[in-house]
Structure formats: structure tokens, C-alpha cells
Amino acid sequence: MGIDTAVDERLAQRLAELRLERGWTLEELARLADVSRSTLSRVERAEVSPTAALLGRLCAVHGRTMSRLLAEVEAGPARLVRAGEQQVWRDGETGFVRRSVSPPHGSLRAEIVEGLLPEGADIAYDRVCVPGREHHLWLFEGRLELTVDGEAQLLAPGDCLRYLSGTSRFRSLGPGAARYALVVVEP
Template identity: 75%
Template sequence: MDTAADERLAERLAELRVERGWTLEELAQRADVSRSTLSRVERSEVSPTAALLGRLCAVYGRSMSRLLAEVEAAPARLVRAADQRIWRDEATGYVRRSVSPPHGSLRAEVIEGLLPAGADIAYDKPDDTGREHHLWVLDGLLSMTVDGTEHLLEAGDCLRFTAETSRFHCPGPTGARYALVVVEP
């Protein structure tokens, strides 16, 4: 994301908290994240990691893609590769491309994920929204843990799941590239 998008994301996260009437302390308890980290994220002093965004999205009851779409203009019918939103998690090296951005009238979205060898991302805040996920590994090897059950996926494998918790781990020796289709209930 660019600097302006980072600032819009920070503003949107602060708006979501205020809309619910929560203090930073209340959000920190709900998301199990330090108050100071949340404050720095909301002031756009630091970019949130994928894991932190996952925790906040779980607390706010929305997918990460929907949150990121809320800070962008409404998507066009055709989204050229050069115009697809890319978000990077500097802490893990994870790259997330919103191939078909979510839209209020649509129930599905397509995401491309690039996870470098050794990267490990846990989404440990329960997602009770009933979202259906279809994860299709395009290249590499991906260890996917869903609600405590590990699945080792190779290129071509597809895992369908609804999850309370999940963990993406790329054991290497090369990175993993996958497509993730998220379907809202």
C-alpha cells in the first residue's frame, strides 16, 4: 500500500473503534494487543502486521480484504494486474495481492498470497463469521493449520475450510504462492 492508503487504513481502524464506543484499552483487551501498539497503528506511526490486522478484523467481524477495500475507492469491473492492490507485511515478507477486490454486492473475492520460505503467520483470534475459504497452492509447499489440524499442501492441492483459527507456514526451501478464494456467508 502507498503512504496515503496506509493513512486511510489507520483512520479506518480508528473509526471502527470509535463507532463501537470502545476505548483503546477495551480494544486492546478484545484483540489481545497492547494499547500502545494500537495507538501507534491508529496514528499511522507504524504499519500493522498481517497477524495484527487479522486480530483486528476478527474483533470487528470483517475479512482483511473487506477492511482494505474500505480504504480504497469502489472497485471497477476489470482490475488490471498493475492496478491490483498489493499489501506487504514487512515483518514476515508476506505479500498479498487483491486480485478481485471485494464489493458490497458480491460474496466472493480472490487473493494471491506470496509467502517466503520460513515465514509463519498465525491468525489466532477466532473468526466466527462463517466465511468459506478455498486455498489453492500454485507454487511451493505450504503448511496450513486450520483449527489445530495441520495440512501440508503442495502445488496443485486445494484446501476448503471455514476456520476459527489458522496458521500459514512456508517450510521452504522456496517460497509458496497460492490463490485464496474467500466467500462471505
């Protein structure tokens, strides 16, 4: 899977634009997202790539889904997205890889995302981006502990879990990486 470094630069630019559109200083956004000012500054200058957890916090503050934010840094939507053209984003801290399988677009209510979470990786999303959003996670490989609003579910290959937006935590239990498809349906 190729990682597009230009995506990080466009993402940094879009995050800075969103903050400025609201008239927020870095300090204000740092307080709202519970993130250090220096981290936000480095992210907005594309000096570092945001982690999945940090991106989740920023999306919650900006009232956007991660998919919508990533779609905003892409060119216009396509009807067909070939495997080699699907947007891929990697969390450098955890090794989590997120592939936008279906063409994302603001007018669509559903999308498909492929997730690859290395064995032992643990990502917590402590803020809800879009209340009422429906998720269907279908695990292909590995074992995954998915906790939504404090309720843990252990998933094995072939299992599918339906859940609504809430705080969540993804833990890859091994053996090997947890690979899954996530279908996200907007309310």
C-alpha cells in the same frame, strides 16, 4: 509489486474510525484484541503498519474480514482491476504480501486473493473473523503447512485445500516462497 503507502494511512484512519464508532477507548480495544495499547496507538497514527496477525485480531473484534476492511479504504469497486492497479499490502514483520486480485465489494460473496509467503515465514490467525466463511487455497509454488483448528495439512504445488473459517496458521516450508490463490466465499 508496488506497495501503496497511502493504503497504510487510509487503513490507520479507518481502524481509528471503527474504534470511535463503537465508543471504545484504546485501552478497551487493546483488551478485546489482546494487543498493547501503545501498538494500537502507533497503528492508528500510521507510525507502523499492522502485521497480518494483528490485522486479523482487529478484524475479528470489529466483525470484519480483512478483505472487507481493505476494501473500505479503497475507492469504489471496479468491474475490471488491472494487475498494476490491484491493491497490494505487505506485512513488514513477516514479508507476507497480499494482493487483492478480484475487485472487492461488500455486495459480492466471493473474492480472489494472491498470497506470497516467504520461506520460513509463519503467520497465526488466532481469531475467527466471519464464522462459516468458505476458503479454497490453491498452491502454485513452494510448500505450505496450513493448520486450521489444530489440524495441519501439508500442501505441494497444485494442491487445493477447502476449509471453513477457524483459527489458522500458515507456514511456508520452502524451497522458496509459497505462492497461492485464495478464493474466499462469504456465508
